[in-house]
Amino acid sequence: MSAKLLSMNRITKSFPGVNALKEAGLQLEAGEVHALLGENGAGKSTLIKVLGGIYQPDDGEIFVNGKKVTIEKVTDAQANGVSIIHQEIVLVPYLSIAENIYLGREPLTKSGFVDLEKMIVDSKKYLADFGLDLNPKTIIRELTVAQQQMIEIIKAVSFEAKIIVMDEPTSSLTDKEVKSLFQTIRSLKKRQVGIIYISHRMEELFEITDHITVMRDGEYVGTVKTKETTHDQLVAMMVGRSLSNIYYREKGWETSETVLEVHHLSKQGVIEDISFDLKKGEILGFSGLVGAGRSELMRCIFGIDDYDSGEILLNGKHVKIEQPNDAMNQGLAYVPENRKDQGLFLSKAVDYNMSIKILDKFIKGLRVNDKVEQQQVDHYINELNIKTPHAKQTVRNLSGGNQQKVLISRWLATKPDVLILDEPTRGVDVGAKFEIYSIMQKLVEEGVSIIMISSELPEVINMSDRVVVMYKGKVGNILNGKEIKQEQIMYYATGGGKR
Template sequence: MTDLVRMTGIDKRFPGVHALKNVSFDLAAGEVHALMGENGAGKSTLMKILSGIYPRDGGEILVNGREAELDGPRAAQDLGIGIIHQELSLMNDLTVAQNIFIGREPRLRFGRLDETALNAQAVEIFKSMNLKLAPKTVVGDLTIARQQMVEIAKALSYRSRVLIMDEPTAALNDAEIAELFTIIRRLKADGVGIIYISHKMDELKQIADRVTVMRDGAYVGTVGAAETPVSSIISMMVGREVTNEAAEIPDLSQADTLLEVRGLNRGREIRDVSFSVRKGEILGFAGLMGAGRTEVARAIFGADPRDSGEIRVHGKPCAISQPSDAVKAGIGYLSEDRKHFGLATGMDVRTNIALASLDRFSGSFGVLKEEDMRRTAQDYIGKLDIRTPSDRQEVRLLSGGNQQKVVIAKWLYRDCDILIFDEPTRGIDVGAKSEIHKLLKNLAKEGRAVIVISSELPEVMRLSHRIAVMCEGRLTGILPGGEQTSQEDIMHLATLRAPSMQPEGYQQ
């Protein structure tokens, strides 16, 4: 294979941080080269250097065998390097074609936009991808998966021969992932080199040719994807063996019921959902995208209004019409979108941990007790092993796993008895994921009621004492956790449009 990219001895420093230390990486034409590592390993920094976003402090970059000076994103684009970020950068009110060629639109006389040529050029790109997509479609009307295809088309419009994909499947379901992988294989066949960043280990065997692992800003090694066990790649990433023990199923028949939901309804999103969670229990919620799991959590927390239904906390009816009511009742909700709904990313760790309990830190004339906030933050930084230089570090600068721990600390200090975790490990590397799993199990052992919503069936099965399965807004069944339930059992209920009989001896 011909080298499209060769990076050697790459070094990068930020104030107080040696982000990259003598890192090497190469990409051949027509291959998918996965770049793996825990959050904070340096993957994104390396790719930002390759895409011209950051300048390098040392090392050499060759593109198509020639030394490249990547002094900005446009220089990288001119060399055929395109990057597709995890957070899409499309403009929802513009059409597909307008998004692809924004700032480079074909023009008629007097500067008028040539819509016909614009749409024709977009169609040509779609043909090369074997993608059926109308160029006049407004981007905001597309699914996330289709928007991802538009981002790929936009990168290809620059005649990109190198595509960097950062967590491209994070928000996709299985069918959409299969469609994306078909596009990737077609690009490979055309000689495009793809750098693939993902935390989903099961994807490596399906799509990658080689895997390069980074740890703590340094190069660890490169291995073949087909012949290397996933366990070996994980060990390279974390520098230790990661175990994923199945959930121990305790006898909770005599435990108090902390949360009970009866007949919850909200339009077509939630239809007559009832369940309960006991003290010390982890109740997992499984289902396909759009099944209504997040909608149930938001209705319980008061983030969305409900049409009908009763919520009981500690056996008593609880009037919850807004999140503050839920917080007062001892319910904490960790949203699947932690950056928008769980954190104030521009604020420091100390403030974020205190956010749900500012009333406890208010002194005379509303002045915050900074020393109390500092002690509290230091306490939870130690308890949860939050890796941060100090409690004054801005949360946006922390890795995904440590950001999630900050959100958990916020609700633990609030002393919530009922904790709802929506996609708790999305976008988190395998090492941090193991730590979050251990933390959730410990919260249950402490006597809290824990609800975990996850799109990853192995995660739900590994964590849950019971598994509630939803389909099209309905709760179609509750299964036992652990080894008593298979993925096939869950998928059967996840595609069942009417509620089924509950397993004998199991209660809602």
């Protein structure tokens, strides 16, 4: 057999404190669609960034058509026929289709001006090749997301790319648009282009790919023929690790008192017909892959975003939540996923950040009662064991774990009945993780109900009384007690069990 189109062998890459890739690899043939599969954080994106010249590997070799290559920058990747279609669309909104396809390598006329006519005529050919009935002069902003994605693909093809990487290409497409993308992929296959296809959606992988390479924790797990594998086998490959018992929690909430009920909540294109309930003193885990709609659901419940239909009941009563303030008054609290952008005022002090939500407690008219504020702040610094020299320390200077604790304390100060934690331990070290788990445990003992969104399976499994698994904006299943296992969660999170 002739040489492989692409071989990535023993690629190793570490970042300070993390081994992102450990001898990972990938073999790609010409004319095949090869899926790269793995949990969040399995190292897929890192591997692709090495191929695209965005990261330099610490070790390992890359061969294109049997020839060893070094890819040090983006242009090296292009020169080797590699083109990457990123998850977010990178087109210039106010330039035309033709101008975007040729951005950075415009053809020139003899007099040195941009040859617009050639650009348009050539672009039209490409558009026709892909069966797109579009005017090349159309401004990108006027296209649908799917059309923009097609233009990205056309751009990649017009570079004469032999290897095209598609990173979650269908995450913002409708079913119909996915169909036309697949047609495009099939026509690329005929031209002997090799395609690396990253997606979490199993049914897509079974429809379009020839081989599937599974990664886990930065390592190569194995490659299987799509025709000869099953959903179950892939899930087993993805999760096949033993659970380290980072935190063991005695489960079993006695009460059957329901605090929060959500019925048939829908928002066009984001979430669909979501129903679940939350018991008093329960930790309800929300699992799912990136883009499954978990945070979006919480934003709707908390009144940050509007929803189209459905209802929310608190303690058996209908509630109207139109803005975060309503949610707060109803006893809800939401600690967002991205604490730096959405939560903390980084350049302000610990006490400022803690008391911002409860200012009316110690501001009476024009008088600010510093003493009460001070007591509150000290209380939480002790209670949550926040490691800060004093309450006036700037939050930016705290560690990630302590920043997270400051943010949690801000919401605890509002005395919520329902606490929504979105990725509560992302980016914090093991010790702080443990402390955050203890805080959660203490809260549920006090009767607070917690919704925890987490992408870390061990965390979800160890902490949750029940787990809602989401897939493509819908509830895949709600798992209970003994059903809460890695394989089960991953099965539903990748679209298993769907009618």
